[in-house]
Amino acid sequence: MIALSLAEIAAVVGGQTHDIPDPSVQVTGQVVRDSREVEPGSLFVAFAGERVDGHDFAAAVVEAGAVAVLASRPVGVPAVVVDDVQRALGALARHVVQKLGATLVALTGSAGKTSTKDLIAQVLRHKAPTVFTPGSLNNEIGLPLTALSATEETRFLVLEMGARGIGHIRYLTELTPPRIGLVINVGTAHIGEFGGREQIAQAKGELVEALPSEAEGGIAVLNADDPLVRAMAVRTKAKVIFFGESGEADVRAENVRLTDKGQPAFRLHTPSGASDVTMRLYGEHHVSNALAAAAVAHELGMSADEIATALSEAGSLSRWRMEVTERPDGVTIVNDAYNANPESMRAALRALAAMGTASRAKGGRTWAVLGKMAELGDEALAEHDAVGRLAVRLNVGKLVAVGGREASWLQLGAYNEGSWGEESVHVSDAQAAVDLLRSELRPGDVVLVKASRSVGLESVAQALLATGAEGEVSAR
Structure with missing residues (x-):
């Protein structure tokens, strides 16, 4: 965080200082809520x-260096x-953002938020110091x-915004009032x-x-391929730029392949030119994510060649999202178990099918180890x-369907x-899935693991990777 005195912090949040001998002492470290993350100069949020x-950890964090x-x-x-x-934490964040003067990019969507945010951050890092969620x-x-967590050197602040109801994103x-707002999909x-x-x-x-007007520099980046997102153009006073595979998109992709x-x-097309992209990530769904990132970067002054280079170099920054690891025995584990919804589940399956082309050439098979998608209500x-x-x-x-009622569906x-015999099975829990896979996997196989976070299927991927490290694999 930028350095602020305790007196200034108290004034910003409307608080009272207690047991502070010198209110001019500054917070120079990070603002944290986990006592294990405290470092000298930190402010601990209880x-x-x-x-x-x-x-209950107040004395311990101060002893560890918290101001x-x-x-x-x-x-x-x-x-x-x-x-x-x-609310005090929010007020402090707003004060710091206004004082900092960095360009704030906010994004939301039903699927792909985190992957897109990671891509935007990696592209913008090529231009200037960037902090992101x-x-x-x-x-x-x-x-x-x-x-x-932004500092005086930060020029771009990329923030992912989630919502579980009307009014959440407005809050x-x-x-953190954004200048650029991106909606990926609905x-x-x-x-x-x-x-x-x-x-x-x-x-x-x-x-x-929430964006400022076009005259004030506001920019809305919208998905031209999603009708519900495209319709949001009338809800903003900001400049609107569209991305997608549609010919009407300002930033678009042509000749998409895997x-x-x-x-x-x-082939990436922007208003400033065109350039070729080959990504390190897996799955065609990342094309839309990449176009969203490219649209933001274009509006911030990057050329098509600069954007294409950055996208081609970008990797996965967040764990358990299409993490692809090949074991020493030739089995590939795709850990996409952080979360799941119908859109991301379909995208992951298509990525698995594409990877299967190479695996079949080596005598391997594709496995989908899937569990419940939560919060679908009557659509479940x-x-x-x-x-x-x-x-x-x-x-x-x-x-391999893992878990209770939803897995049985x-x-x-x-x-x-038409999947009969041993082509599809329903097992009770993660351990049962691990036991099955340990007995059945062979070199060349590709295993996708995916479910909602509450299911905890990352344990299956972790167990299979540990098995590979031990050199255990079926010879069948």
Whole structure:
């Protein structure tokens, strides 16, 4: 964070100083909520959770080097005490962002937010120092913490914004007002909570409504291939730029194809020129993510060649999102288990099918180890059934559905599409899936692991990678 005195912090958040001998002492380190992340000069934010109360760690964090604690009650060590810690954190973030003067890029969407955010950050890093949301810390706590990690050298601040209801993104834009707002897509993630795609579009569109006017430098970056996103153009006073594969898009891709490893390649077209891109990421769905990043970078002054070079060099920065690892025995594990919704599940299966082309040449098979997609409400049965059917249509060799009712719907969809015998199975839990795979995998196989975060299927990928390191593999 940029250096601020405790007196200034107290004034910004409307708090009272307690046990602070010298209010002019500055916070020069990071603002953190995890006591394990405290370093000399930090400000520790004490949240009172259901299981852990951060106030209980106040003495320990000060001993570890924290300058003070942002707290809701006196804690016996230097503290700025406020009525509402979360709102105080947001107020502090807004103050720092305004003082910093960096260009703030915010993005939202139903699927692909984190991957797109990572691409934008890696492209903009080629131009100037960039700070961006780590992982998926995109809520009312994670977003201000990210903003507060910016320093005087930061020129671009890339923030992912999530929503679970109407008004959530509006609130986040009030904490960190963006100049550039990107909406990637409107899908069915969290549809059970929103009630329908139209309601999701209403929530996501709050981002473009919050942008400054075109005269003030506001830019809305919208997906031309998604009708619900394209329609958001009328909800903003900002300049609108479209990306996509549509011929009407300002930033578009032509000659899209996948390499024999399943990595996308295409001809990037921007208003300033065209250049070829071959990505290190896996799956055709990353083309749209790359175009979104390219549109942002173009508006910030990068040439087509500069953008194409950066996109071709970019990798995966966030764990458990299409992490591809080949074991010493020739089995490839694709860990995409961080989260899942119908759109991302279909994209992952198509990526697996593309990777299968190379694996079959080596005598291998494709495996889809899939679990529940959460928060789909009344659409849950139909969506799980559809994913099971798609696995068959894409000629995935083996489907392993893991878990309870929703997994049984996955397997039933595959069965009804024509996957009989041992081509699709339903197992009770992650350990059962690991036991099955350990006995069946052979060199050349490619295994995709994917489900909603609550299922915890990353344990399957981790166990299979550990097995490969031990050199255990079936010779069948």
